């Protein structure tokens with residue numbers, strides 16, 4: 001993170017404290033994105049996977065407890081589709097990718113009695129393949145490549161289709177590059193996913209077949225990635241997903257339209273904003289819900305306060321009116 005961003009975040013946090021001291025936040029659905037969960041800090045330091053946000057189970061619990069203390073109701077995608085009462089505040093918990101380590105969330109969900117939606121990359125589960133960004137991180141870190149160089153390589157790969165990325169990784173690390181290492185980096189197996197998906201607090205969503213960054217695909221390619229994932233997930237779990245999280249958050253109106261044609265009712269991006277109530281779920285509005293990301297290397301409570309306040313939206317409206 002650069003200095004400008006740090007300063008901006010600090011000032012946003014000060015503003016959010018002031019905001020919440022003097023007024024109540026506007027009623028909204030706040031959505032949060034998680035990827036892998038770590039048992040503890042030690043597990044993050046092993047470098048088995050890209051640390052992503054580096055969220056531990058304890059931090060995950062802290063986040064849920066914060067919003068429960070402030071009277072937020074935790075909902076599933078199905079609850080949202082049915083309609084939310086506009087006089088309450090809501091949280092939707094989402095996990096992307098399909099990491100096996102997401103089972104660590106279950107005791108917390110049970111203890112707090114809250115649902116979550118898990119967006120599954122269908123082929124990684126079906127074929128038991130590690131996620132490409134983890135392989136890249138692990139191998140490049142081992143050979144001493146700097147984080148900046150790694151980010152640059154990843155940025156270039158994110159402009160490609162999954163076939164192009166796979167060809168690149170086979171070339172760099174051999175055809176067995178995708179073999180998972182352990183319970184930290186591996187996806188669910190189909191059997192585990194079936195069992196997991198039957199849990200009453202678990203909801204299953206679509207994250208495409210191959211973690212396809214859909215803006216890199218043709219119209220037919222987009223449709224194939226979304227509809228084949230629906231089928232594979234149904235075969236594995238007997239559940240037909242109602243919601244999709246677009247890999248890397250890459251969204252277009254065409255992607256929203258195709259998702260609806262495939263039968264999906266809700267789509268979630270990574271645009272970091274609140275979703276104010278009442279929600280407009282007409283047409284493509286339902287396909288671009290916004291969501292925040294929490295970071296394990298900062299105070300969870302401060303981030304929760306910032307996202308609870310309307311400071312981000314206030315600052316955004318100032319920028320728009322200039």
Ligand SMILES: [Zn+2]
Nearest residue numbers: 096097247248
């Ligand atoms: Zn993802």
